[in-house]
Amino acid sequence: MREFIPPATRFITLPDGFTMRRGGVLDGARVAYEAVGRLNEARDNVVLVLTGMSPDAHITAHEEDATPGWWEHMVGPGRPIDTDRWYVICVNALGSCKGSTGPASVDPTTGEPYGMRFPQLSIEDVADAAAILVRALEVDTLACVVGASMGGMSALSLLVRHPGLARNLINISGAVHALPYAIAVRSLQREAIRSDPRWSHGRYRDDALHYPRSGMRLARKLGMMTYRSAREWDQRFGRARLTGNRRSENRPFDPEFRVEGYLQAHADRFAHHFDPNSYLYLSRCIDLFDLGESCGGTQDAALARLSLDAALVIGVETDTLFPLHQQRQIADGLRKGGTEVQFKALESDEGHDxxxxxxxxxxxxIAKFLSLIW
Known part of the structure; x- marks a missing residue:
């Protein structure tokens, strides 16, 4: 087990006795973040970005780390989330292996990685940890919270559990709960990891002989098939073959089509850059999330009680993982509570991603919405 922490990552320590929603406590835990832009004197130009399942806190290149971030073309000077105007804080989710405390972190009570002894994780824990970070940075009110995919769930949870912490919301490809299709896919991904003999009930080591590489590669391939759309696969790859590929009589099932090569390349890159146990925990917490259950009511009632100035809700027609009707549900629910909502149904071919x-x-x-709330 190993953590993968970008060089410019900063940390906020959570209070000892951080109570997890589904049982268990964390002592000595931390949350990783990066901040770009300049905080103004009134401290009211803060945009908080909550990530999907796998990104780290390095959202864009900056002076301390010039490597491109995971949302490089969206965040930065003159970009849609303009760091000449906004102070952008990107938080790595609790439970991750990218700096925040998770299964790959050392348990202070044993001196060994938590592994499967890590308490069951929930989206509510992710949201609470992010709220503690915001307050530790002495920010009373966020100008806007931005969440995409799992981050969209985390953003809704944060707003429900910490009223008044943010004035505005950008929710992208988010949902109030996971649908059966998405749960089924993630269940297969987890099974692929856990079925790899090298997973060893979560006690693997980070070397070639003891790391569940095959399970991680298969889980990533399954994920990639849901992150993009069939329309994009058709347009991008068709039935094109890999160049220079010659089928071996002894290995007739090696990749032959370009789409196979694409999946294999992504899986190979990902397999050793994300902790398998973190993958299991984060994947499961997405399945378990239900905004209504989280606050003891219905999902629509939870959305209607949010006290926001304005919200931008965006979805994509080709998204099969978090379908467009789930974003429409968020927009409708927020409107019932009096929030001024802009809903955008985009026609992008790229699906969930x-x-x-x-x-x-x-x-x-996104740029227009942020200009309006400025």
Missing amino acids: AFLVDVARFGPP
Whole structure:
């Protein structure tokens, strides 16, 4: 087990006795973040970004780390989330292996990585840890909280559990709960990891002989198939073959099509850059989240009670993982509570991951919304 922490990552220590919603406590835990832009004197120009399942806190290149971030073309000077105007804080989710305390972190009571002894994780824990970080940075009220995918769930949970912490919301490809199809896919991903003999009930080591590489590669391939759309696969790959590929009589099932090569390349890169146990915990907490259950009521009632000035809710017609009707539900629920809502149904071919790559479509409405609340 190993953590993968960007060089410019900063940390906030959570109070000892941090209580997890589904049982268990964390002592000596921390939350990782990076901040870009300049905090103004009134401390009211803060945009908080809550990530999806796998990103770290390095959202964009800056003076302390010039490598491109995971949302490089969206965040920065003159970009849709303009760091000449906004002070942007990106938080790595609790339970991750990218700096925040998770299964790959050392348990202070044993001196060994938590592994499967880590308490069951919930989206509510992720939200509470982010709220503690915001207050530790002496920010009373966020100008806006931005969440995409799992981060969209975390943003809703944060707003429900910490009323008044943010004035505005940008929710991208989010949901109030996971649907059966998405739960089924993530269940297969977890099974792939846990079925790898090298997973060893979560007690693997980070070396070639003891790391569940096969399970992680298969889990990532399954994920990639849901992050993009069938329409994009058709347009991007068709039935094109890998160049220079010759089928071996002894290995007739090696990748032959370009789409197979694409999946294999992504899986190979990901397999050794994310902790398998963190993958299991974060994946499961997405399945378990239900905004209504979280606050002891219905989902619509939870959305209606949010006291926000304005919200931008964006979804994509080709998203099969968090379908467009789930974003429409968020927009409708917020309107019932009096929030001024802009709802955007985009036609991007890139599916659930469109917000990461289709800046041409996502950038303008995000930039316009942030200009209006400025």
